[in-house]
Structures are given as C-alpha cells and as structure tokens.
Amino acid sequence: MSLLDIGLLVVAGFFAGLVGFVTGLASIVSYPALLAVGLPPVTANVTNTVAMVAVGVGALSNSTREVADTGPKLWRWALYSAAGGLVGAGILLLAPAGSFEAIVPFMVAFAALALLLQPRLRALAGGRDMPRTYSVSLFVVAIYGGYFGAGAGVIFLAIALILTSEKIWRATILKSFLLGVANLVAAIGFAAFGPVHWGAAAAMAIGALAGGWCGPPVVRRIPPSVLRVVIAMAGFGLAVWLWVR
Template identity: 80%
Template sequence: MSLLDVGFLVVAGFFAGVVGFVTGLASIVSYPALLAVGLSPVAANVTNTVAMVGVGVGALSNSAREVAATGRKLVRWTVWAAVGGTLGATILLVAPAGSFETVVPFMVAFASLALILQPRIRALSGGRDLSRTYTFSVFLVAIYGGYFGAGAGVIFLAASLILTSESVWRATILKSFLLGVANLVAAVGFAVFGPVHWGAAVAMAVGAVAGGWCGPPLVKLVPPTILRIVIALAGFGLAGWLWLR
C-alpha cells in the first residue's frame, strides 16, 4: 500500500468509528474503503473485522462507567457475545462463500423495521424485560457479527430496544460493547487463520479508535426518537445496497 492508501484508510476508519457507534453501520464505510485500496472481498471482510475492534476500544474508553453500570447481567451477555463471535468467524472460514450472505439484507431490513415500530412493539410486550430472549438474541447477532458484520449494530440496537427497557443511549452503549466483544474474538481467529492485511487493519483501526471515542458524546446530543428513525432509515439503505451488490 502507498502512503496515500494508508492516509485514506485512517480517515475512513475515523468516519467508520463515528458512524459505527452512532448507527451501527460502520461496515458501510469501512468495507468499501478496504475494497477501494485493492483487497479481495474475503481479505476485506476479515481485515474489516480486525480493524473495527478499534471502534469498541475507542467507545469503551469514553463510556466505561456506563457499561459497568449494567451490572452482573453484562457478564452473561459478554460470554454469549464472545461465543457467538467465535462461531461466526468459524463459519466464515469453513463455509462456502456466500452461504450466509443471501439472508443478510432481509435480516438488516427486518431489524430496521423493528426500530421504526419499536414503541408499538414495546407497548404490546407490556414494557417487560425479556432477559432470556435478549440473551439468545445477543448470541445470534454475535454469530452474524463474527461472520460478516454489516448492519449487525442495527440488529443489536433493535433487539436491545425491543427486548429490554434500556434507553436509546444505553442501548447504543451496549450495542457498541457487545458487538466489540464479538469482533474481538472473531479478530483473534482471523489473525491466526484468516488472510488479514495487517497494514490496512492497523491504519483503519487507528482512525476507528478516534471515531469510536467521539461517538458517545455525539449520541447524547441527538434526540432519541430522531436517532432511532435515522438509524432505521440508514439500515433500510444498507439492506438495499447489500441486496443489489
């Protein structure tokens, strides 16, 4: 890679970090950027997973107190996110190419619709916390996050807002942390067995850490309803892009 490519990836990583924390759509910025500098689709996918660990690192450094305030249940969710991320990475490394990607646009579109309808769905549930269902959803979304990841944050956010009583702010914090765990364990597997382009991964991760750090205070400035709707609309856009590409 040239120095221009490195600079481009640092900038792309920063915007991916901001977009990733705020909307959960980091890969819509980072993945095309990696393709643009010449990586193959598989190398771009695994390199993207490694680099996007930086988003979680940056965000956690600016929201550790809020994450810790979740309490003991966070330990359970973290374990299941780690198991799911490991399984997703394994599927990517051993399954035929494209075996899972056909359903991805529908998953992202469904999660986006759920975000739009979240107040109504929560009302129908009586506002109860569905803890076991949420734990299972963390596991499933972490599998997807470890496998491909584009739109995983939208799905995490939708699950948090529908299955728990967390606010949009708290749900965004949890989404970033749990998806970061899934990315981290998947990244470890890719580092050993996958075609990671380390120069690209490091360059993008530097920007992603800075972008992730900027995310928490930015989310606080946006009204929750507007944020939820914007994320849902962006998710529909991502679903369309994934369907057409």
C-alpha cells in the same frame, strides 16, 4: 500500500468508527474502503473485523461508567456475544463463500423496521424485559457480526430496545460494547487462521479508535426519537445496498 492508501484507510476508519457507534453501520464505510485499496473480498472482510475492534475500544474509553452500571448481567451478555463471534468467524473461514449472505438484507431490513415500530412493540410486550429471548437473540446476531457484520449494530440495537427496558442512549453504548466483544473474538480467530492484511488493519484501526471515542458525545446530543428513526432509515438503505451489490 501507498501513503495515499494508508491515509484513505485512516480517514475511512475515523468515519467508520463515528458512524458505527452512532448508527451501527461501520462496515458500510470501512469495507468498501478496504476494497478500494485493492484487498480481495475475504481479506477485506477479515481485515475489517480486526480493525473494527478499535471502535469498541475507543467508545468504551469514553463511556466506561455507563457500561459498568449495567451490572453482572453485562458479563453474561458478553459471553453470548463472544460465543456468537467465534461461531461466525468459524463459518467465514470454513463454510463455502456466500453462506447465508442471501438472507442478510432481510435481516437488516427487519431490524430497521423493528426500530421504527419499537415503541409499539414494547407496548405489546407490556414493557417487560425478556432476558432469555434477548440472550439467544444476542448470540445469533453475534454470529452474523463475526461472519460479516454489515448492519450488525442495527440488529443489536433493535433487539436491545425491544427485548429489554434499556433506553436508546444506553442501548447504543451496549451495542458498541457487545459488538466489540464479538468482533474481538472473531478477530483473534482471523489473526490465527485468516488472511488479515495487518498494514491495512493498523491504518484503519487508528482512525476507528478516534471515531469510536467521538461517538458517545455525539449520541448524547441527538434526541432519542430522532436517533432511532435515523438509524432505521440508514438500516433500510444498507439493506437495499446489500441486496443489489
């Protein structure tokens, strides 16, 4: 890679980290950047997963108290995310290329619609927490996160806001942490068995770390209803892009 390529990946990593924390759409910035510097699709995919671990690290370093306040259930959720990330990585490495990619745009669009309807859906649920349903959903979404991940943050956020009583600010932090866990487990598998481009991963991770760190202060300043609608609209845009690409 040239110095220009490295610079592009650092800058793309920063915006992927910031956008990823705020909206859950990091891969829509980072994945095309990796393709732009010449990486093949599978290499770009696994390299992206490795690099995006830095988003969670950066965000966690700037929101440790909020994550810790979740209590013991956080570790149970982390285990579901880790297991899903491991399964997703295995699918990417072992299954035929393109496995279940056809349903991904519909998954993202459904999550975006759920975000728009979240107040009504919570009202229909009587405001109750649904811990078992949330745990299973978390595991399923983490599989997708470990497999490809574009829009996984939107889906994470949607299930948190619908199946738990978490407010959007804390749900955004938890989304970043739990998706980071899924990415970390998948990244370990890719490091051992996948075609990771370590130079590209390192360059993008530097930017992603800074972008993730900047994410929590930005989200604190956005009104919750505005943030929810913006993320939903971005999710619909991503679904269209995944459908036509």
